[in-house]
């Protein structure tokens with residue numbers, strides 16, 4: 464579990480928070496830190512706040528987009544300080560950790576927990592990439608933890624859960640392989656294109672429908688075989704519409 468869960472921080476403004484998050488991870492035994500467009504990194508303030516966890520900082524992967532940070536992940540969990548209108552299934556940190564450790568999460572190898580910006584959290588587009596949300600129960604009138612504090616609570620629960628049950632289920636033989644975040648991203652592109660091709664989706668305004676469809680398919684957690692079936696259906700629909708030449712399988 465410790466090698467298969469990555470913490471992804473999206474567009475963090477304060478380098479001190481990056482350092483404090485690295486420290487929070489290391490004390491709980493986690494190492495894999497991904498930074499999507501950090502405003503200031505590397506930075507002396509990050510190193511100072513990391514204290515002895517500068518190895519986690521030095522090993523951090525800096526990415527230009529969230530999609531890049533999620534490549535290879537079979538489970539993506541978004542950490543959210545508030546409830547959203549288009550609700551995605553939600554765990555508290557304990558449920559989140561237990562489910563991840565049980566290996567449901569790790570069936571296809573890796574899992575990510577995504578943390579938002581200090582001022583504005585995660586966008587709806589970013590939440591659309593998440594299978595689940597994790598929310599630290601808190602005062603409804605003041606529910607937002609400091610970024611590194613949120614990392615700490617969730618990492619702590621992961622550690623507790625990992626001690627309580629068999630951890631290493633990754634690659635456990637007969638388990639089905641879930642579609643990864645990058646498979647899902649390609650599928651959503653293909654789905655949107657096909658729905659436009661057959662006149663179901665208004666190309667000027669695809670947002671709400673695509674968000675709802677993402678929510679549906681993220682909930683279903685398709686495996687690789689199911690993903691191939693879905694992609695085959697889309698290709699067949701495109702062939703019907705345009706003939707063999709125009710169908711696109713990306």
Ligand code: SAH
Nearest residue numbers: 542543544578579582584598599607608613
């Ligand atoms: N003002 C922002 C809060 C950002 S706090 C907002 O309203 O969304 C920075 C990040 O810390 C959040 O995006 C989230 O990933 C994490 N976080 C803060 N409080 C949290 C909570 N109660 N539960 C889960 N994650 C939380």
